[in-house]
Amino acid sequence: MLFNSIDFAIFLPVVFCLYWFVTNKNLKLQNLLIALSSYLFYGWWDWRFLSLILFSTIVDYSIGLGLLHQKKSSKRKTLLWISMLVNLGFLGFFKYFNFFAESFADAFTLLGNPIEPTHLNIVLPVGISFYTFQTMSYTIDVYKEKLEPTKDFIAFTAFVSFFPQLVAGPIERATHLLPQFYKKRTFNYALAADGMRQILWGLFKKVVIADNCAELANQIFNNHTEMSGSTLVLGAILFTFQIYCDFSGYSDIAIGTSRLFGFDLMRNFAFPYFSRDIAEFWRRWHISLSTWFRDYLYIPLGGSRGGTWMKVRNTFIIFLVSGFWHGANWTFVIWGGINALYFLPLLLTNKNRNNIDVIAKDKILPSFKEFSQILTTFSLTVLAWIFFRAESISHAISYISGIFSTSLLSVPKIPNASGVATTIILTIIFVMIEWAGRDGQYAIEKIGIRWKKPVRWAMYYAILIAFLWFGGKQQEFIYFQF
Amino acid sequence: MVWWKTTRIYLLSILVFMKKFLLKTFIFGAIFLFLLIIKKHVLPYYTGDATFMTKLEDFDSKSKKFNTVFFGSSRIHRHVNTTLLDSILNDYNISSYNLSVAGTYNPESYYLYENFIDNKTNGEIKLAFVELQALYQYSENNYETTKGSYWNTEKYLDYSLNYIENSNYTEEQKKEMSDSYFKSYLYGYYDFSIFSNITKVALNLTKVSKNGFDPLESKMSKGNSALMKRWNDFRADTSALNDRIKATLTPIAESKENTYHLNFLKNLINKSKAKGIQLIYILPPRLTLEHYKELVPICNKLPSNNIIKLNDYNKYRELYEVKYSFDIGHLNNEGANIFTTYLAEEITSKIHSSETVSN
Incomplete structure (x- = not known):
């Protein structure tokens, strides 16, 4: 179901x-x-x-x-x-x-x-x-x-x-x-009401953002040889949002549903695309799996204790196994390996716990330094997701080669695709809402909580209407296959 | 009834406990339901389709006043060249606009036409053409679309269900069809993408060709790869066209007509007449045998002044030739002009016999 x-x-x-x-x-x-x-x-x-x-x-x-x-x-x-x-x-x-x-x-x-x-x-x-x-x-x-x-x-x-x-x-x-x-x-009213709110936000992420991004990303990935470099970049970014909204949307619905029954589930995502480095990204992405591997694999293997060789070995093991957990394909292993390569320099220089607080706390916008850190981390993540999404390693390599072509600076164009502008606008709005609510458990947890009821309800209706208006073609949750 | 008393106390205690949550959920849901109902019933009839909205806007904005309109699917939208038609019928002072929309099914065309004449009461329209179509099984992709559901008002849902009941379809088909039309009706309540049409038109994103005629071949030559594929696929294998020819040659007089459909069409003729419009239905070429089985018996029962049959292979052979085809169901530019010419000839004969449109 x-x-x-x-x-x-x-x-x-x-x-x-x-x-x-x-x-x-x-x-x-x-x-x-x-x-x-x-x-x-x-x-x-x-x-x-x-x-x-x-x-x-x-x-x-x-x-x-x-x-x-x-x-x-x-x-x-x-x-x-x-x-x-x-x-x-x-x-x-x-x-x-x-x-x-x-x-x-x-x-x-x-x-x-x-x-x-x-x-x-x-x-x-x-x-x-x-x-x-x-x-x-x-x-x-x-x-x-x-x-x-x-x-x-x-x-x-x-x-x-x-x-x-x-x-x-x-x-x-x-x-x-x-x-x-x-x-x-x-029965706890506050918990149930919060659960309903989180379900609503999860459905929005899945149906409005992920499903719409999926339609375009699928088209680009499936016909990548016919696309310009800039379109391939757009495809990778769309997949980046698709997988996040698909999976974190599911988690939000799961956590919200549990609250309706009086249960408290662990947090699974903490705004990972606002991370300032890869180590922070991995503390914010699929937290339940990362911490599972940390507790039951990484620490028993010795963790980051021991010499450099031990650290390198354990880091690679945990990332490769994590990649392999996602699916029986070398592309997932490579994805894990790439993330290990991203992570290692931070671990070896003891900078892996530099960013543990909420980014730009109590500020409207990040500083230039923070912004460039977010952009760099996001770009690295987008590149790694190409391997995750590709059917095979050769598909991923061919996709990446296609990006670095003369058409990289052209205007992205997806032939016969409808709703491209709408999807991009919705995704930008979504990022803005996520940014505004980044200090909560989920984006709309605190947004509007102090607003008067009619305004708050108007926001919920707006989300519901967006859900019905812009809802993409129903797609299965990506993580079902894992 | 001790058990009932106990249960009642028990349920009431829970209700008190959860009163706030249940009440708020109920109010939230009720307001939303109210919004859905308002949305379904307040929007004007034309908002369901961006092309139709654009055409209507164009129709109203032209300084030239039109006295003839066309309604139907792509078989009219892509085939009736209004400029050519007007030039052929120059002596009869015909000034036509093609208000058809691709992918419009029965009863969408009827719905649009009926609402159009209800809202255009200035008496300028003298002649109207509506494509004759059969009501058939909706595909899942269609009934859950804005286009497939917006016309589905209570009146037209009633029409569809009665049509199905009186049709020659099997009981199983009837059940499936009724279900799909009912689902489509419900979908009309919670479909908000109807606002995308309003946005598209407001942002001027939809274009309309001259007087509503939009041939497929010209559209393809602008670089539409999906249309190019359709063109090439048809040319790679034209055998299906033979089935369409056979369909028009197969005698189907013994089929029983759908009396509900027939009466509906007659009522529409009378309604048009009351507004000073001669309504003529067009039976297009290249339909399947299934459709002709539904439509030919109806044509035979309609007054001759209100029907033009362009399906006869022996009479309109060019309309079935590969060289005039775009794909299995549509004609290319040249084919559309031939279709328009034949249509003009038929209109001339109707005008002569009824003298509805005069100088």
């Missing part, structure tokens, strides 16, 4: 009413309702893969209980490994089997022994990378004794399958989300 669909517009109020009006006297019943609705939400897409989530849930729940009773270190480690093997095994099979088969065949061909790769007709279950990482965080935290294993199977099922964030995150830590299922939830 897509957040931007009529199905969800019916599903959400129904679940909301059942949750607060029918099951609110009984915590177990509320959790059961969440679990069942989440399974319905997921099964709407493909019911067959529900068995995968259920299996993963049972395995990690049982291993959690096993860890509770097991004090012997070697046996505890074995249990942890079983969980890792099951979760990563599913992920590896469904997501990476064909990729590895092809890569091995290519390697053999390069060595002069051409072989035919075995192809399996595998459908990638939506959101597998997200819920797999979420359940793994539970087992790891229980193993490290940071978290008491749960005995409440319903609460655990609801935690694993919690529908607002099931298919595209934020990837929650068990230590943060699971305890919320044990506590009685009471």
Whole structure:
């Protein structure tokens, strides 16, 4: 079920009413309702893969209980490994089997022994990378004794399958989300109203900005050989906004929806395109994944302790794995590698934590220095996104070569495209709103909060009307494929 | 009824608890619904299509006063060369404007025409032509568009549903069609892109050719690659044209006419007559057999002074020739001029028989 669909517009109020009006006297019943609705939400897409989530849930729940009773270190480690093997095994099979088969065949061909790769007709279950990482965080935290294993199977099922964030995150830590299922939830007006506001803003980002940018970016990327250098730059910028608004829009809807049910999800984006360097960008982009890798991979590997070689190695590992997490394609690995190269100089010169505050705090505009830093970081990001969006490495290289041509200074032109000017104007307005609200959790959190109700409501109506007026052709969320 | 008392107390306690949230959500939603209703019913009839708006603006701004208008789809918009028509019919003082819009379906053309004559009551219009079209299954891409829904008022939704009910379509097709027309009606409420048309026209972004005639071939020669593709694709394989020829040669007299459609058309003729306008429907060439099955029986029941049939392959052979074609359904520049010439001949005969338009 897509957040931007009529199905969800019916599903959400129904679940909301059942949750607060029918099951609110009984915590177990509320959790059961969440679990069942989440399974319905997921099964709407493909019911067959529900068995995968259920299996993963049972395995990690049982291993959690096993860890509770097991004090012997070697046996505890074995249990942890079983969980890792099951979760990563599913992920590896469904997501990476064909990729590895092809890569091995290519390697053999390069060595002069051409072989035919075995192809399996595998459908990638939506959101597998997200819920797999979420359940793994539970087992790891229980193993490290940071978290008491749960005995409440319903609460655990609801935690694993919690529908607002099931298919595209934020990837929650068990230590943060699971305890919320044990506590009685009471309806909180301020939280619910804030949730509604965040849902509205998330839908605007997705439907108005991302979907419109997608139509143009797709056209440019799919016909890049026919486009001028300047048009290719425009295409890369449009994709840059598409992916941000698509993914952060989803996160906003997920967080807002959770608030309606009395849950607090972690923040996933913090205005990343206003970052002054790449290190800051990575603290603001897909925060739930970055911190997951930091806590469960980077730090166990030694983090930034140790010598220079260790720092370089660990940085590359975390960025390459992060790239590979996004998809079974070398383009994602290269994207990760490029970001590692961007990040390393800052790490090695100890400048990776130079910019941790809100940019231009209490000022209307950034200083010239800040502006040039933002522009540089943004340009580097745009360049890296080309690899992320391209179908193959050769596609990305050909795209970049196309940019650096004599037509780079020409006026961008997308043949037979409509709504280019509208999309650009809307994106500029969007950036201005984001800038104005950059000290909040999301752009319109604080904007207008002190305004009188009629003016504030007029703003909400304006967003709704923009949503209906300029809404692009409905597209799936990009991160569903991950 | 203890259970009911308990439930009531329980629900009331929750309602009190969530009163503020529920009330505000309700008020917010109600205001928005009100805005949607206002939007649907307040905008003038022509705002649904930017080309039509531009044409109408052009029509009104010309110092020359027109006494003849054309309504229909691209088959009129791209084929009726008004300048040529006026020159051929010079003796009859015909001064025509092509108000057709590409991609206009039944009942859009009827809706536009009816609203046009309701709003143009100065008596200058003497002759009007409307393309005869069948109502058919909307594609999903069409019914959720501004263009596909703006005409869908309560009156015209009623027309569509009655048309479908009285048609020869299968029960399954009827259900699907009714659903799609109803969805399109609802879409008309929450479609805000209608304001894009107003913006486009206000910013002068839409252009109109001389007296509303806009041939496809001329448009293509200005570098429109999509049209060029259509031109080339048709020339690469012209076999589909044979089916269109067969469609016009197939006897279809036994088909039952849609009485609802027929009565609607007759009522429109009478309404026009009351305003001093002779309304003539045009049955265009190169339609599919399915469409002719719907339309030929209707043509046979309409008064002869109110119908021009230009579909007969034996009589209008050039209209089916590849060299005069743009694509499967449309003619090129030369073809459009031939079409206009034939149309002029037919109009002459109608004028002679009815003497509606006089010097």
